[in-house]
Amino acid sequence: MDALPSFWKGIVQVIVKDTYVLIPVILASCVLCTILPLTEKNLLALFVLTKDRYQAWCYLLSGPSIIQDGYDKSDGQPYEVFAPDSRYLFVSSPKHIKELDSAPDTVLSLQAASKQMLQPRYTMHGFNWFDRRGTEGVGFVRALRTMLTNNLPQLLPDLGVMIRARFAEIHMEHPLVSGKRHSPVYPMIVKLTVLTNAFSFFGKDLAKNEEFLKYALAYIEDTIVCAEIMRVLPSFIAPAIGSIIASRLQSHKVIFNALLPVAEERCRQRDLALAGQAVPQHADCIQWIMQTSPKDNPWTPKRIVHELMAIWFGSVHALSTTITFAIQDLCMHSDYVEPLRKELEGAQYTEFEKTSRGLPLLDSFIRESARLTPVESQSTRRCALQPFTLSDGSKLNVGDWACTPVRAIMQDPRHYPSPLDFNGFRFADPAILDPETSSKFRFPQPSPSRLIDANETYHVWGTGRMACPGRYYAAAVMKVILAQIIVNYDCDLVHSDDSRWITWRSSMIPKGSTKVVFIPRNQ
Numbered sequence: 001m002d003a004l005p006s007f008w009k010g011i012v013q014v015i016v017k018d019t020y021v022l023i024p025v026i027l028a029s030c031v032l033c034t035i036l037p038l039t040e041k042n043l044l045a046l047f048v049l050t051k052d053r054y055q056a057w058c059y060l061l062s063g064p065s066i067i068q069d070g071y072d073k074s075d076g077q078p079y080e081v082f083a084p085d086s087r088y089l090f091v092s093s094p095k096h097i098k099e100l101d102s103a104p105d106t107v108l109s110l111q112a113a114s115k116q117m118l119q120p121r122y123t124m125h126g127f128n129w130f131d132r133r134g135t136e137g138v139g140f141v142r143a144l145r146t147m148l149t150n151n152l153p154q155l156l157p158d159l160g161v162m163i164r165a166r167f168a169e170i171h172m173e174h175p176l177v178s179g180k181r182h183s184p185v186y187p188m189i190v191k192l193t194v195l196t197n198a199f200s201f202f203g204k205d206l207a208k209n210e211e212f213l214k215y216a217l218a219y220i221e222d223t224i225v226c227a228e229i230m231r232v233l234p235s236f237i238a239p240a241i242g243s244i245i246a247s248r249l250q251s252h253k254v255i256f257n258a259l260l261p262v263a264e265e266r267c268r269q270r271d272l273a274l275a276g277q278a279v280p281q282h283a284d285c286i287q288w289i290m291q292t293s294p295k296d297n298p299w300t301p302k303r304i305v306h307e308l309m310a311i312w313f314g315s316v317h318a319l320s321t322t323i324t325f326a327i328q329d330l331c332m333h334s335d336y337v338e339p340l341r342k343e344l345e346g347a348q349y350t351e352f353e354k355t356s357r358g359l360p361l362l363d364s365f366i367r368e369s370a371r372l373t374p375v376e377s378q379s380t381r382r383c384a385l386q387p388f389t390l391s392d393g394s395k396l397n398v399g400d401w402a403c404t405p406v407r408a409i410m411q412d413p414r415h416y417p418s419p420l421d422f423n424g425f426r427f428a429d430p431a432i433l434d435p436e437t438s439s440k441f442r443f444p445q446p447s448p449s450r451l452i453d454a455n456e457t458y459h460v461w462g463t464g465r466m467a468c469p470g471r472y473y474a475a476a477v478m479k480v481i482l483a484q485i486i487v488n489y490d491c492d493l494v495h496s497d498d499s500r501w502i503t504w505r506s507s508m509i510p511k512g513s514t515k516v517v518f519i520p521r522n523q
């Protein structure tokens, strides 16, 4: 809640009050009592219904612990969890996960699950998002997975300079308390991520446009809150309320209107190029999304902007959350700072800027932080568009979701020895450290792995053929931002014992009130 702007805070506070949970349940019980004869069977059915609905609403506030509880009791078998708007079937065995991954997109759909989560009709300027993935092509995967990743060596040096300067500016805005600046770390990192992504996706002109950046940030917050309101409303009233909220939200209109003329100009240049004329070259997401749209039915400027808005949301939220938790881990585990600095101050960083790969110690540190505090406890979401049955007989009805309990799997001692201990170099090869340094740390995994690896026991990026195509970019940006902090500042949490996050559904969101003291090293 701390992470939300004040207008939305009020609304969310009202929604999550216990009364809101109980009133519909009590009213439904009263109605049923009056229309059904009070037999023992009916009373039992009523009790079960009331309990199930109560538990479904509890999921909103206690999702991660409900998912963990189900995992602990399931012994590797699929188990169900109810939310107010969905039934989730959690699967964790490699065999069942493979079955999800192999199901056709017309049966189990990531796109339909994302549509339910983000409510693009109301939050993305009326985006008519198809349930079935690939209906209008999946060019965006190549745009992000290949073109954006290949462009990283051109981006990284500029990003480093820009992040360093902007971080210092934002830092100076924070109040001095007993001679030290107390920085609210989550809002600070969200601002930096917005700037970084705007530069990488849309180029330096839009990244310099303060008004655009302000609304690009507000758009993330508005989307989260508006989509949540839509999801908990009864379906008969949702379209009316949704239209009212959408008409009052400024951010999605401003973003749409800022991107539309750029997309129109790019489409005009595309047509000129097809007619054999010379046109300017561009290397940004607007261009790549346009280029990878279906050849036989190229996207209109409006369709390109809708796609960019969807990618924009996905790119800022998870990225800023993961970086924030990694900074907090850096504060709490300061023994890692020295070897990390050594890695970052040497030739390895120059090589990283040239290739976008490497920095294995920082890579492992971020992977370990995301393992213990993943932004999501639910991954690999697939909404059933048709009934589906797993090999053990577990059924998904139309509208149910299949998913994986990512946090529970990543904290399972069968996959991760000492699962609740933070071992920042857990995923690194001990041989890359000198023996004296390596003796100070533990390397409990049997073999090293990389931050971008998506495998059977690490679902932060999803799994299988739909694993996040933005993860190469995300990993590189996380390294640039953290490198700037590690090299230029000593950092410490102001109240290290306070809780650092809130949960909503299956998400863990850093508290906006958590403060970090960043002391410039050159002071």
Ligand code: HEM
Residues within 6 Å of the ligand: 110, 111, 133, 140, 141, 144, 311, 314, 315, 316, 318, 319, 322, 375, 379, 380, 381, 459, 460, 461, 462, 463, 464, 465, 466, 467, 468, 469, 470, 471, 473, 474
């Ligand atoms: C730490 C940051 C990020 C995390 C944890 C993350 C996580 C995920 C996850 C869990 C999925 C679903 C995969 C599945 O269900 O199998 C996903 C999909 C996706 N992500 Fe990311 N992501 C991150 C950053 C990004 C960034 C920066 C971009 C854009 C540059 C991006 C673009 C996408 C897209 C477009 C999809 C949909 C893929 C498809 O439909 O095939 N993500 N991401």
